[in-house]
Amino acid sequence: xxxxxxxxxxxxxxxxxxxxxxxxxxxxxxxxxxxxxxxxxxxxxxxxxxxxxxxxxxxxxxxxxxxxxxxxxxxxxxxxxxxxxxxxxxxxxxxxxxxxxxxxxxxxxxxx
Amino acid sequence: xxxxxxxxxxxxxxxxxxxxxxxxxxxxxxxxxxxxxxxxxxxxxxxxxxxxxxxxxxxxxxxxxxxxxxxxxxxxxxxxxxxxxxxxxxxxxxxxxxxxxxxxxxxxxx
Numbered sequence: 001x002x003x004x005x006x007x008x009x010x011x012x013x014x015x016x017x018x019x020x021x022x023x024x025x026x027x028x029x030x031x032x033x034x035x036x037x038x039x040x041x042x043x044x045x046x047x048x049x050x051x052x053x054x055x056x057x058x059x060x061x062x063x064x065x066x067x068x069x070x071x072x073x074x075x076x077x078x079x080x081x082x083x084x085x086x087x088x089x090x091x092x093x094x095x096x097x098x099x100x101x102x103x104x105x106x107x108x109x110x111x112x
Numbered sequence: 113x114x115x116x117x118x119x120x121x122x123x124x125x126x127x128x129x130x131x132x133x134x135x136x137x138x139x140x141x142x143x144x145x146x147x148x149x150x151x152x153x154x155x156x157x158x159x160x161x162x163x164x165x166x167x168x169x170x171x172x173x174x175x176x177x178x179x180x181x182x183x184x185x186x187x188x189x190x191x192x193x194x195x196x197x198x199x200x201x202x203x204x205x206x207x208x209x210x211x212x213x214x215x216x217x218x219x220x221x222x
Contacts, residue, residue: 004155043156043212058209090155097205101148103155 003027004104006091012110019078021107023091031094032074033101034058034066036087043090049074081111116200121217124194130187132216134200137181144205145176147185148212149196156199156212159185190220 007022025032033048035058045058047066055066063085067075074093078085091104117135124130136145147159160167160174162183167174173186187194199215
C-alpha cells in the first residue's frame, strides 16, 4: 500500500520559532510537493521538488524553504513562524507522468 | 490549465447514485479531466481521470460530454463515507502541478 507520511498531525509553535515539517514517501517517487490549505482558499502550492537537491517555488513560497537530501524525504521549513502561517500543511508525491498524486494526512500547524 | 466550475454543495441519499457535475468550457484538446476527493481531516485522494471516453473504475464512473465542455462524476451507490469535498481538475497529462479549486461538498445522508 502506497504511503506518504508526515511527521506530526498537530503542531503548536510560537511566533518566531523555526519549524520543520517532515514528509516521507515509500513509493520511490521523483516528485514531491508541499501545499497549504486554508478555508475559502483551497490548496495552494508552496514548493515542489522533482529530484534530490532540486526545488522549485510554487505559488506562495514566501516565508518558507525546503530541503530534499534524499529521494524519499521532503522537508518544509518555516524559518521564523508567524501567525499567518497557521494552516493545514499537506505533502504529496507522484511519479512521472502525473496521473495520481498521493497525499499525506496533513499537519495542522498553529502558530501562537 | 483550463478553469473548472462546480456547484458549491450537493446532498445525496445513502444508497443512491451521486452525480457531481463539472463545467470546463475552455478545455483544450490535450487536457484531461481529473477527479480527486478530500474526506475531512485527510489529504486529497485520486478518484479517476479521462480524456474523452467515459471511464469507470472501482470507485466511480466519469462521463464526459461529446464536446468535452462538461463532465459528471458518478458514485453509483453513495455511502456515508463518501461525504467529502470533490475536486474536478483539468490539466494536460504529465507536468508537475495540480491546481485545486473550491470543489463540491457532497453530503451523503441516511
